[in-house]
Amino acid sequence: MQSSGKSVADPGPGAQPLMPLAMARPGETVELVDVRGGLGLQRRLAEMGLGPGSRFTVETSGRPGPFVIRVKGSRLILGHGMVTRVFVRPVQQ
Amino acid sequence: MSGPVVPAIRKTFTIALAGNPNSGKTTIFNALTGARQHVGNYPGVTVEKKEGIARFQDATFMVVDLPGTYSLTARSIEEIVARNFLIEHKPDAVVDIIDASNLERNLYLAVQLMELGVPLVLALNMSDVARDRGFQINYSKLSELLGVPVVPTVGHKGRGVQELLATVTDVCQRPGAQSPARQVDYGHEVEPHVVQLTAAIAQHESCADRARWYALRLLEGDEETAKRVQTRRPDGCEEIVKRAVQFRQHIEGISGADIGTVLADGRYGFIAGACTEAVSRTAKVRVSWSERIDRVVLSRWLGLPIFAVLMYAVFQLTFALGRPLMDGIEAAFEWLGSTIASFWPQGSDSLLRSLLVDGVIGGVGGVLVFLPNILLLFLAIAVLEDSGYMARAVFITDRLMHKIGLHGKSFIPMLIGFGCTVPAIMATRTLETRRDRMTTILVLPLMSCGGRLTVYALLIPAFFPQAWQAPMLWTIYIIGIVLAIVLVRLLRATLFKGEAAPFVMELPPYRLPTVRGLWAHTWERGWLFLRKAGTIILGISVLMWAMSVWPKPSAEIMERFEQQQAAIEARTDLAPQQKQELLEKIGRAAAEADLEHSVIGRIGKGIAPVLRPLGFDWKVSTAMLGAFAAKEVFVAQMGIVHAVGEADEESETLRARLQATYTPLQGFCIMLFCLISMPCMATVAMTARETGSWRWALFQLGGLTLMAWVITAVVYQVGMLMIY
Numbered sequence A: 001m002q003s004s005g006k007s008v009a010d011p012g013p014g015a016q017p018l019m020p021l022a023m024a025r026p027g028e029t030v031e032l033v034d035v036r037g038g039l040g041l042q043r044r045l046a047e048m049g050l051g052p053g054s055r056f057t058v059e060t061s062g063r064p065g066p067f068v069i070r071v072k073g074s075r076l077i078l079g080h081g082m083v084t085r086v087f088v089r090p091v092q093q
Numbered sequence B: 001m002s003g004p005v006v007p008a009i010r011k012t013f014t015i016a017l018a019g020n021p022n023s024g025k026t027t028i029f030n031a032l033t034g035a036r037q038h039v040g041n042y043p044g045v046t047v048e049k050k051e052g053i054a055r056f057q058d059a060t061f062m063v064v065d066l067p068g069t070y071s072l073t074a075r076s077i078e079e080i081v082a083r084n085f086l087i088e089h090k091p092d093a094v095v096d097i098i099d100a101s102n103l104e105r106n107l108y109l110a111v112q113l114m115e116l117g118v119p120l121v122l123a124l125n126m127s128d129v130a131r132d133r134g135f136q137i138n139y140s141k142l143s144e145l146l147g148v149p150v151v152p153t154v155g156h157k158g159r160g161v162q163e164l165l166a167t168v169t170d171v172c173q174r175p176g177a178q179s180p181a182r183q184v185d186y187g188h189e190v191e192p193h194v195v196q197l198t199a200a201i202a203q204h205e206s207c208a209d210r211a212r213w214y215a216l217r218l219l220e221g222d223e224e225t226a227k228r229v230q231t232r233r234p235d236g237c238e239e240i241v242k243r244a245v246q247f248r249q250h251i252e253g254i255s256g257a258d259i260g261t262v263l264a265d266g267r268y269g270f271i272a273g274a275c276t277e278a279v280s281r282t283a284k285v286r287v288s289w290s291e292r293i294d295r296v297v298l299s300r301w302l303g304l305p306i307f308a309v310l311m312y313a314v315f316q317l318t319f320a321l322g323r324p325l326m327d328g329i330e331a332a333f334e335w336l337g338s339t340i341a342s343f344w345p346q347g348s349d350s351l352l353r354s355l356l357v358d359g360v361i362g363g364v365g366g367v368l369v370f371l372p373n374i375l376l377l378f379l380a381i382a383v384l385e386d387s388g389y390m391a392r393a394v395f396i397t398d399r400l401m402h403k404i405g406l407h408g409k410s411f412i413p414m415l416i417g418f419g420c421t422v423p424a425i426m427a428t429r430t431l432e433t434r435r436d437r438m439t440t441i442l443v444l445p446l447m448s449c450g451g452r453l454t455v456y457a458l459l460i461p462a463f464f465p466q467a468w469q470a471p472m473l474w475t476i477y478i479i480g481i482v483l484a485i486v487l488v489r490l491l492r493a494t495l496f497k498g499e500a501a502p503f504v505m506e507l508p509p510y511r512l513p514t515v516r517g518l519w520a521h522t523w524e525r526g527w528l529f530l531r532k533a534g535t536i537i538l539g540i541s542v543l544m545w546a547m548s549v550w551p552k553p554s555a556e557i558m559e560r561f562e563q564q565q566a567a568i569e570a571r572t573d574l575a576p577q578q579k580q581e582l583l584e585k586i587g588r589a590a591a592e593a594d595l596e597h598s599v600i601g602r603i604g605k606g607i608a609p610v611l612r613p614l615g616f617d618w619k620v621s622t623a624m625l626g627a628f629a630a631k632e633v634f635v636a637q638m639g640i641v642h643a644v645g646e647a648d649e650e651s652e653t654l655r656a657r658l659q660a661t662y663t664p665l666q667g668f669c670i671m672l673f674c675l676i677s678m679p680c681m682a683t684v685a686m687t688a689r690e691t692g693s694w695r696w697a698l699f700q701l702g703g704l705t706l707m708a709w710v711i712t713a714v715v716y717q718v719g720m721l722m723i724y
Helices: A039-047 B025-033 B077-089 B100-116 B127-132 B139-146 B161-173 B191-202 B205-219 B223-232 B237-255 B259-278 B289-297 B303-320 B322-341 B351-368 B371-387 B389-403 B408-417 B421-430 B434-446 B450-463 B466-493 B515-549 B555-570 B576-597 B599-614 B618-627 B633-641 B652-661 B664-676 B681-691 B694-723
Strands: A029-035 A055-061 A067-071 A074-078 A086-090 B012-019 B037-041 B048-056 B059-065 B093-099 B120-125 B135-137 B150-152 B279-281 B504-506
Touching (some): A029 A039, A055 B289, B012 B100, B012 B161, B025 B048, B025 B093, B025 B120, B025 B161, B025 B515, B093 B100, B093 B161, B100 B120, B100 B135, B100 B205, B100 B259, B120 B127, B150 B161, B191 B205, B191 B237, B205 B237, B205 B259, B223 B237, B259 B279, B289 B303, B289 B389, B322 B351, B351 B515, B371 B421, B371 B515, B389 B408, B389 B504, B408 B421, B408 B434, B421 B434, B421 B681, B434 B681, B450 B633, B450 B652, B450 B664, B466 B664, B466 B694, B515 B599, B576 B599, B599 B694, B618 B633, B633 B652, B664 B694, B681 B694
Parallel strands (some): B012 B059, B012 B093, B093 B120
Antiparallel strands (some): A029 A055, A029 A086, A055 A067, A067 A074, B048 B059, B135 B279
């Protein structure tokens, strides 16, 4: 089951392209657009403050491997399996 | 009608401590209860339950420490335990411990507690850290915005604890006097539906107290809540659940997102609003020293070497430091055994003596000997956990573990498994989902433990030339690891299939562990090991003892040995030394006959045909049965069945005997079977305990033994074809 996040279909004019989190670079700030995973995953992420539209900064990237991100004042590890299922869009600062 | 009943002022209350992991909940619990603590388990699950007594003025509080959770959605065992306790035991007050320096995330649980409608007090812990990091929190403003009393605390310094107790006392003694907590407004697309559903549920008196909570849970499709509503009001429940489904579909249609995500967003929105008003940031954001350390510890090049060095240190601490302590305990038990044995005349074959010395003291000693190892290991793990490094270790190993279908958190138990499987199984408690935990527990015995090392240490030098010995040992260890990987994949594809558990974990800041915290962690786990595993292991030890003693050989055989002994005693042509040697030889033959006739010996002979395709004779079969008590018993049993008397893994006489009796192929097969088959009884007991079912333990026992049989048989038969 996938969330059908409308923004996936319509990124809007001038928006950055969508990419899996796995491709983000350390120091980059991104906006979460879509989670391609089961309900459990979507809800778990939303409860940790990673709902659609939430912004976070990549601190350490495994490339390939797990990520450390900074969101809502705390730091989270996203496992290797997660980073290919979370789709984000870079945010200009 | 009688006059108004004046309720007597209650003096004893139950309060529950809730909070995120790493919020400093334990330090607040300690500050509240001092030394008056009790550790147990929540019924039916292996989640530790800590209780303590706190006093304030003339009121007494039973403080229950709930497991640390991020939410109450009931996805993990911890969340279910915490939620059920709050709903079923209705504590007089709930204190939510909040890390003030990480307010937004921590308030998420607080908002859910507000939705649940429990009498709530927020303890904004580590308020000093928050101030140092530049957060200015207006506590009274926050309290006003949330509609909940807020008390700033500094747990490890005991600051704010008296104020917290005063507030809790007030909440407990005047239930209902507080203004209700503010509720999240989920916005015009969702809120009207929540209100409607709440009203429908509240129509029935028995559900009225938590109607909004039930409404939200039903919207999320929470089956447990549906059941709970069903039992409270069987009539009309179906209709309510049906309406909840309709609303959910409607909301998801409009918002284009899953309702759980929509509600979580709503809560975070509410929290962000409250924080904007009540919190201001004075200082510029500095890079914390935790982040600076992590630039090195988590870096691509240094991360793995640092991790390897730390793990090596853990093993050194556990096994090198534990060695002298283990020797001490072993010596103490030997002394105790021989002291008790000396109450009987020399050479006595009293059964009571044998039961006490070989059964009880041997059995209990065999368990207690591992205690220093286990305590040291738990101490090392506590240091890693309390300092915050464990989360980093999980990060580092995640990439490797991901490849085999687990994630980083399974690595730690596997590593511990090379020392002893029993604490390794206990270490799986950090795994969140049952799927991950069960998979890890079931394959853990394939990590060659310290007990099995003694078997390899005996056999490898007996059968292989010097140059082959080290590679052979590596081979055995690697076979175990490879089989574990294969088995994990197999279990993942069959019994425990499904999406890999979402691995999201907070990276806590580094902290200096406190002596008290380390002691508490180490002792709590050590005590559980002692009490639970100890009782089961003692029982099985006595049983194994009885099975190796009874029945005795027939009177004729016994008489024959006695006659031989008498004949030698009577001979005058022998030097005393020669006489002694001959007598000992007869004694060993008698011991062999004893074991041969015992239940174990008979079973050994009975199953020998089954093990013959693996190249085992009845002697190996019997010793394998003994290895069930503890893997290292195999060595001692081989000593007895081969009539070389007391033997350990350094025994050259036994090695010579083995070399004469078996081929190197048989020797290899013995090691292979010993590695894979029958986890020792302590492991079986621990698996039963930690999985909550003897069926899983027996499944593990049977499955691994069957696998051992098949693999060893193939190796032996193919080997025979190739060699001969």
